[in-house]
Amino acid sequence: MKLLIINPNSNDEFTGLIRECAEGAASPGTDITCVSTPGAPPLIDNYIDEIACGPGMVKIMRENEASFDAFIVACTCDVNIDILREMTEKPVAGIGESSMMAAMMLGGKFSVIQMGPRGIPMKERFVRKLGFESRCASVRSIDPAGPGDMGDRVIAAARKAVEEDGAEVLTLGCAGLAGLDERTSRAVGVPVIDGVLYGVRFAEALAAFGGKTSKKGLYGPDA
Amino acid sequence: MKLLIINPNSNDEFTGLIRECAEGAASPGTDITCVSTPGAPPLIDNYIDEIACGPGMVKIMRENEASFDAFIVACTCDVNIDILREMTEKPVAGIGESSMMAAMMLGGKFSVIQMGPRGIPMKERFVRKLGFESRCASVRSIDPAGPGDMGDRVIAAARKAVEEDGAEVLTLGCAGLAGLDERTSRAVGVPVIDGVLYGVRFAEALAAFGGKTSKKGLYGPDA
Amino acid sequence: MKLLIINPNSNDEFTGLIRECAEGAASPGTDITCVSTPGAPPLIDNYIDEIACGPGMVKIMRENEASFDAFIVACTCDVNIDILREMTEKPVAGIGESSMMAAMMLGGKFSVIQMGPRGIPMKERFVRKLGFESRCASVRSIDPAGPGDMGDRVIAAARKAVEEDGAEVLTLGCAGLAGLDERTSRAVGVPVIDGVLYGVRFAEALAAFGGKTSKKGLYGPDA
Amino acid sequence: MKLLIINPNSNDEFTGLIRECAEGAASPGTDITCVSTPGAPPLIDNYIDEIACGPGMVKIMRENEASFDAFIVACTCDVNIDILREMTEKPVAGIGESSMMAAMMLGGKFSVIQMGPRGIPMKERFVRKLGFESRCASVRSIDPAGPGDMGDRVIAAARKAVEEDGAEVLTLGCAGLAGLDERTSRAVGVPVIDGVLYGVRFAEALAAFGGKTSKKGLYGPDA
Amino acid sequence: MKLLIINPNSNDEFTGLIRECAEGAASPGTDITCVSTPGAPPLIDNYIDEIACGPGMVKIMRENEASFDAFIVACTCDVNIDILREMTEKPVAGIGESSMMAAMMLGGKFSVIQMGPRGIPMKERFVRKLGFESRCASVRSIDPAGPGDMGDRVIAAARKAVEEDGAEVLTLGCAGLAGLDERTSRAVGVPVIDGVLYGVRFAEALAAFGGKTSKKGLYGPDA
Amino acid sequence: MKLLIINPNSNDEFTGLIRECAEGAASPGTDITCVSTPGAPPLIDNYIDEIACGPGMVKIMRENEASFDAFIVACTCDVNIDILREMTEKPVAGIGESSMMAAMMLGGKFSVIQMGPRGIPMKERFVRKLGFESRCASVRSIDPAGPGDMGDRVIAAARKAVEEDGAEVLTLGCAGLAGLDERTSRAVGVPVIDGVLYGVRFAEALAAFGGKTSKKGLYGPDA
CATH class of the missing domain: 3.40.50.12500 (Rossmann fold)
Structure with missing residues (x-):
């Protein structure tokens, strides 16, 4: 194939x-x-x-x-x-759709972690286009000025998604975050999906x- | 200006x-x-x-x-x-958005009349993107092989929207239908909106x- | 006319x-x-x-x-x-509908600023009656006991709508707030709509x- | 009391x-x-x-x-x-709300039978105001010019609600239809609710x- | 009977x-x-x-x-x-459905108070199954490690539901909370429903x- | 594995x-x-x-x-x-979820074909539980008394889903229909999904x- x-x-x-x-x-x-x-x-x-x-x-x-x-x-x-x-x-x-479908097979609600705030309304609109809004706990972005490296910032956003928004699974909403799935998952204790x-x-x-x-x-x- | x-x-x-x-x-x-x-x-x-x-x-x-x-x-x-x-x-x-906003000021629910069946799912998705789906009675298309001229076909689709779908106002969903608003409105008895x-x-x-x-x-x- | x-x-x-x-x-x-x-x-x-x-x-x-x-x-x-x-x-x-329609032509999501907390559920219900709930980021009210003058209180509520709720445009949800649109817009950096x-x-x-x-x-x- | x-x-x-x-x-x-x-x-x-x-x-x-x-x-x-x-x-x-709540305890979806077509959009809006739209199969009205007496016309509308719209329970949407609940229920084989x-x-x-x-x-x- | x-x-x-x-x-x-x-x-x-x-x-x-x-x-x-x-x-x-129906006759939006965090997504799903999600302000759980006795913890969660989520009525979402309705209602100033x-x-x-x-x-x- | x-x-x-x-x-x-x-x-x-x-x-x-x-x-x-x-x-x-996810990658809206009318409300409720209702054109059932063999009845229901409901993809909603996917797809001209x-x-x-x-x-x- x-x-x-x-x-x-x-x-x-x-x-x-x-x-x-x-x-x-x-x-x-x-x-x-x-x-x-x-x-x-x-x-x-x-x-x-x-x-x-x-x-x-x-x-x-x-x-x-x-x-x-x-x-x-x-x-x-x-x-x-x-x-x-x-x-x-x-x-x-x-x-994108694949990552959310995988997430919906692993938990009730997922959140998406974006690179920056601009991505939030764009991704929210995309989630609604797919019709998955009732399964989406939130779209969050990292704080670009947050402490630590990129991974620390993703973990900070991920933690808020889990603790404040009720996310049970996370997807990485930007290819620029690739490779951070396992580290984030270990840190926050929920599955983190890489859509590729x-x-x-x-x-x-x-x-x-x-x-x-x-x-x-x-x-x-x-x- | x-x-x-x-x-x-x-x-x-x-x-x-x-x-x-x-x-x-x-x-x-x-x-x-x-x-x-x-x-x-x-x-x-x-x-x-x-x-x-x-x-x-x-x-x-x-x-x-x-x-x-x-x-x-x-x-x-x-x-x-x-x-x-x-x-x-x-x-x-x-x-497009202007025509639907005008329609929503003239009645509870509107339908959109498209030129062909391909336009139906595309327009339905657009209505949902705008968030107006609860005000949209239906998206209909004319029957390209229907009897009469283009105006007759629009009227036939418009009539179904009003009688079967509960449309109170219609919008013309294709610029190719421009100029048919008044004739259609007279025929079916509801306002018909030209978005331009x-x-x-x-x-x-x-x-x-x-x-x-x-x-x-x-x-x-x-x- | x-x-x-x-x-x-x-x-x-x-x-x-x-x-x-x-x-x-x-x-x-x-x-x-x-x-x-x-x-x-x-x-x-x-x-x-x-x-x-x-x-x-x-x-x-x-x-x-x-x-x-x-x-x-x-x-x-x-x-x-x-x-x-x-x-x-x-x-x-x-x-009311005019202000929200204008807002929806200037950004993805709008919030409404009310004079008092009683107005929040009433306006939320009205937004839903119009069918615009997926475009409405929030309905907020000013804090009647907040510091400063009325304009300061509107700005405080407006800032929360933009920063916490994702509002991209604001509408003034009470005629009693008329005249505060430009000051609020300058302060919070998003368009503020006066429906009249x-x-x-x-x-x-x-x-x-x-x-x-x-x-x-x-x-x-x-x- | x-x-x-x-x-x-x-x-x-x-x-x-x-x-x-x-x-x-x-x-x-x-x-x-x-x-x-x-x-x-x-x-x-x-x-x-x-x-x-x-x-x-x-x-x-x-x-x-x-x-x-x-x-x-x-x-x-x-x-x-x-x-x-x-x-x-x-x-x-x-x-109104009581009749729909009773209906929702007796089946998955209900339809409302109105006296005339004007009542359809008004009742649909009311159902949405209550937030019960996902439980409402349809709002139907009788055909005022239909054959038989009022009861026959209600039964005709009720039958369509059950057979075409998936209604499992019916409510009478107009006080003018009072007293027709049992006759209609016998005729169409689903519960019919009188809200009083x-x-x-x-x-x-x-x-x-x-x-x-x-x-x-x-x-x-x-x- | x-x-x-x-x-x-x-x-x-x-x-x-x-x-x-x-x-x-x-x-x-x-x-x-x-x-x-x-x-x-x-x-x-x-x-x-x-x-x-x-x-x-x-x-x-x-x-x-x-x-x-x-x-x-x-x-x-x-x-x-x-x-x-x-x-x-x-x-x-x-x-469960009875408590929410009663709540919806006493106010615009209700919140449900659960015993623990596991109950939140389960109850949210149940509310959606009933189709009442647009009337539900939130599902909250008590903090099992919160100060005071069980009643104090319920009151703490109830207060957040009223003040942060806009709840106008509360329902007790767990039989284990039975008997706390009146105490909670007095403390937070909104009706609290016991479904039994x-x-x-x-x-x-x-x-x-x-x-x-x-x-x-x-x-x-x-x- | x-x-x-x-x-x-x-x-x-x-x-x-x-x-x-x-x-x-x-x-x-x-x-x-x-x-x-x-x-x-x-x-x-x-x-x-x-x-x-x-x-x-x-x-x-x-x-x-x-x-x-x-x-x-x-x-x-x-x-x-x-x-x-x-x-x-x-x-x-x-x-079930897998079949709908596959369907949503092949077209905008899917319909599900059930064995009998009882399955319709059950499957509709399941689709809503998954949160996929805006992507679901309809749930249809075969007419158990329809002409021909089981395959002919599935094709008859499938055709209605495509022509009347706007289905772009179909899923077989009952394991008892297994093996009919290719025959149905050839007959109605849209993809038909077998979830296994x-x-x-x-x-x-x-x-x-x-x-x-x-x-x-x-x-x-x-x-």
């Missing part, structure tokens, strides 16, 4: 980290290709960045649709996933069982 | 119709400029089309932000409006009273 | 302030009439007050319906607006474009 | 029917007083009627508050119940156990 | 307290029988406990269905009530008026 | 079918064990059946918790899954990545 992971931004170093993580997550026999998006900004922080990724993502999809069995958007907001789903009948998974891992496996499953993106409705042909 | 109306597609004929409609709607002293989006598709039917409008809309905004008092997105899905709001502190109105009219006046009001796009939260600077 | 603004209470001094504000907001050519409600209490604080305004508002409407093009209820709870809509096919706007301004312009727009209160459904004839 | 049942309209014949029904429902030792509302319209069909009942209901409450242990609003929309709750610390029950019965017993229970209308929040003193 | 109250746990001492409370609440002429559930755990703290009560509750129902007029589940989560409703056409009331009282009266009413558990839908025969 | 699939009923023939399906779905290196539940009914049709499965499921879990890496409940209502999650820190997946397949792969993923059932909150220790 061949999976194409699309990093919506153009940061090759970051693409390398995603590739490494995804390769560790894939089942035997799964071949992982991970690409940066040409012409995209190096990081996605806002709606302009999101749309700036679009043309490159469309180009990647157009050139590679026939060569892969499934596709993964490697951004916790599943940037532009609707567009990719329009372009193919093959399955397309997002690491689950995105790979869910895409594998969809491809393995003949899952197709529906062409009735939201992703259908124009009419 | 100077308003810039951005037609997200590249169809100049259509831009002309919007301009005419908007000029008729504007208050005395309001200067209307209406532009097509360079590089955009001639019609917006799906998510790929939406993103294809993005770079051109960003370009328009970048070149014109300083010269106008307010901006209007002239598409009933308010395509890419979040991006424009990120780019300016000046007010940005959408004809209200978009112009709401943008005028926001600009007149010093309304600014908030830079805390969804449209704020990155952090 | 002739607009009738109905101040639901009987306080003539307050009616004068509304008139002044509305006249400043109206477009050229719009003629503003602003009346107090005979027999109403001087201030509206609760449900008894609301109903005590009813007979006077019905009387005003009965005597003036034929002479005006549109009507505005000048109370942030849009008191008895449903009754006025039943009595006419002409458009009726409320400054928008109510005038939205009513103008509805009247200008032939908008009619729907007589199917909620405001229809008895059956 | 002394209960005061307030028929919000001025129809004495109808008040007599409510009294008879309530007396049959009351527990031994409960003393029922049932009054028409002076100055109210003979029937309540719309929002104007609702407010026209207000002054009379306030007058009744003012004159009788000290003499009774609990109060009941005998209208399926619980007209002006908020006002009565503001006027007393004693319990006030509505036959339950309103009496729920008010008795609230009074018996010292239940008081809360004076924090919605019904509290002004502040 | 004969009511059977089923204490889902096996704690006879606790059953005695429920019986005493219920006998005080019943109307003249009502005969109360109150039984512990054989084979159930002594206290219900979690989902395993809930299911462990099931076989005993089924057994009680099977042996007693013919001999009683109505049934009451005496646990604030209405444990296994769906099963009992499947087994009979006679009415079955739960003290209302469960008895609501079941009486349902039985008195011929209320039957619907056999269409959720509790119907298999098909 | 060792997975234990628990068929909540006692039907060994059915357990064999699940095992066969699961073995085909598992990744290389995954060892599948599939057991019937002792003492459970042969089929689960209602709430009594659900609780009758409980003791056997608890027994299976107690005896096998240490020997497996993850657990799967093989019933489309995920019967008693909360109990299993309470009993272990290892991951527990349900085929996805349950296996999602459980594999959770176990592979160290996913643990959260012990804060819903599945935590008593407190």
